[in-house]
Amino acid sequence: MIDSPRRPARLFARGSWVEAGRVADILRKETIGGALLMLAAVAALCWANSPWSGAYEALRGFTLGPAALHLDLTLATWSADGLLAIFFFVAGLELKREFVAGDLSDPRRAAVPIAAAVGGVILPAVLYTLVNLGGGGGARGWAIPTATDIAFALAVLAVIGRHLPPALRTFLLTLAVVDDLLAIAIIAVFFTDHLAVLPLVAALVPLALFTLAVQRRVRSWWILLPLAVSVWVLVHASGVHATVAGVLLGFAVPVVRSARAGGPDAGPGLAEHFEHRFRPISAGVAVPIFALLSTGVGIGGFAGLGAALSDPIAVGVVVGLVVGKPLGILAATWLVARFTRATLDEGLAWVDVVGLAVLAGIGFTVLLLIGELAFGAGRASDDHAKVAVLAGSLVAAAGATVILRLRNRVYRRASAAEIADDDRLGSA
Template sequence: MTARPRPLFLGLVPLPERQAVARALRTETVGGLFLLASAVAALVWANSPWSAAYEQLRDLHFGIPALGLELSVEHWTADGLLTVFFLVAGIELKRELVVGELRAPATAALPVIAALCGMAVPAALYAATATVGGGSTGGWAVPMATDIAFALAVLAVLSTHLPAALRAFLLTLAVVDDLGAILIIAVFFTSDLNLWALAGACAGLVAFYSLQRLRVRGWWWYVPLGVAIWALMYNSGVHATVAGVAMGLILRTIRERDEKASPASLVAHLLHPFSAAVAVPLFALFAAGVSISGSALGAVFTSPEPLGVVIGLVLGKTLGIFAGTYLAARFTRAQLNPDLAWADVLGLSMLAGIGFTVALLIGELAFPGAAVQEHVKAAVLVGSLTAALLAALLLRRRNAVYRRLYEQENLDEDADGVPDIYQRDGLSGSGPTSPTAADPTENHDSPRG
């Protein structure tokens, strides 16, 4: 009896999955550059002679007081615009669960275990640092998230040529991270719960689900309902971004025969550019404006809470993801792609220590006090920058290998629209070889929704 072949880890990504990942990452990369520019602008503005104008604009309130929606500009960007970001994240998570890396337990095991370890270890290191230093352990969730847009912006600036498998693995890590972050926000950062408003939000989500199951089309049904769900969720005491993830998970990812695209694909196509280029950069503009004076930077390394954030992002993320991936590969007997090395996984683990957007959001929720919150925000910036620099050093050293693999993956000598590597016999992990291979989320023959 022949032995079963060992599964290949970080091997050739199936063509439809690679195409879907490429589309998602292309938008995230452009958005990441906007995000990077917004963060720099916020820091420059907040530390310039015009810092008072920055604070006045950030704290300017407007809205509808009768509906409990008179918020500051900062809160509108955090509770409003970031809902769009989490809506897109929910759609991406649904796609991964239905047709992506998370569909099959065997392929989902490695990225899920890696992501869970990449959340648990930073939280544990933060808690240990804060406890030893006599600080608050309330910020344990701050260093848990990965900012995929910022990470891709770093890769774009470095001009690296990561193979598709590494990019897909990074995206899957970030998707699981986003789910973990929203669950943490919903469970641990909910206060003054309004059960009537929460019941109304849940009823709205049931109506949203019913419209999807009944195949009701037309934005005029969903936009007012979505806004109502968001407003009710905000007034319930649960963070409003939870509404975005919930609606993203409800949207259908499989199109009907008479549809050009599934509802999830249409919404993602419309909102992903807005989320990446407008919503998240605006949030960064009003969340990243912290003092970078000597005393503020000194507090990052002398106060237990911000120090725990830096250690969690830089050391915790790296150790958690790398150790989780290595142990999961050993447990599942997965064989690392012979063209890659564990140093590549280590570099990717360091890159995941960039926790900018969601880390800033959780920092605001965990530390409502102005002084500690500013120091924690500064720690998020310092930790993310340190992780980016360390990852850059390691990944740049391997860029010659990445460039060779990238060129092999994209070589198309017969100009038929399909890379030649997908048309060779005997390659494991190869996908459809037709140049018109459909987006897997558009497969109307699938029973999944």
């Protein structure tokens, strides 16, 4: 029998899909997403401080897009407004899933991490503002040290805490999800300078059609993608930051399919499916490219680094992340546990919460975006804020590593002792 000439092509195509699936599975891992984020940031810093820094700035400033739609934007702006919309779409899916079917669906269970998230937003903003009361426009960046980077923080936890209780990861995830929701609200309310009502109202039309389609479990990209792009374009034209469009689209996707729509065979909604599909794009493409095009700051050697970190803006960011985040989270957690019926999970000790509170000082993607919105991309204030975000995040990661490593040893020994006891009882 003579093989069909199409068969090798089919095998090659099938092999390509298998390899693509493997790559996607790798990119869904928290450690990989965090590693790509850091590699992109380090590459940007090295490039911006190398003899080829001119090429880096030319790349950031390259303009692309239709001028008729006012979308002739630089690549740096496309990464912040466009690619991060994918990141916020995934964040919106995760937020809705947590509110509908996750830890946030039970108010009693969610009360402690929600309060911790609120405290972890308020106190860093207060400390930053106190540091920058002297004027000079620095106070505009009050929201920079407020958000925890989910990918980065969970990646650090996954690497250093293999024996830590699962409740610790759940607490951190819930805190970071609420944290992101608050950051999204801050961006929408405080960083919308000029609001055009007509495009914003017009965006409701494709958003409603997108919602209707996903509620009916439509998955066809040629239907959903034009609607999603239309929402993004109109929100961008309205003056509201375009990443908010990603959140709105994420919230529109159903988490659970209604029995009324699906009958007895009703199953999960599309949120889990879309999150599974888009997380690799967010973690492996959107966020690293944004980091590459946003964190490249010309430091100017040790003297320039010292000057950047001595700026009140940078001091406020570092103090907010390293001091404000842990204290705000711990204070809010203690107050809720002390004066309400809400309690910590039985598997957690207060020293675990201390380590987690320090870990929550890791901020990256959203903080860089807020810095650009507050001061304008490429300005000295924004550059100093970026240096401070990196410095503060590294200090928080190092401090959390020390605390949680020690706790990891305690839980590992306890686990080993339990296994030994079980073996002893089994042999008896």
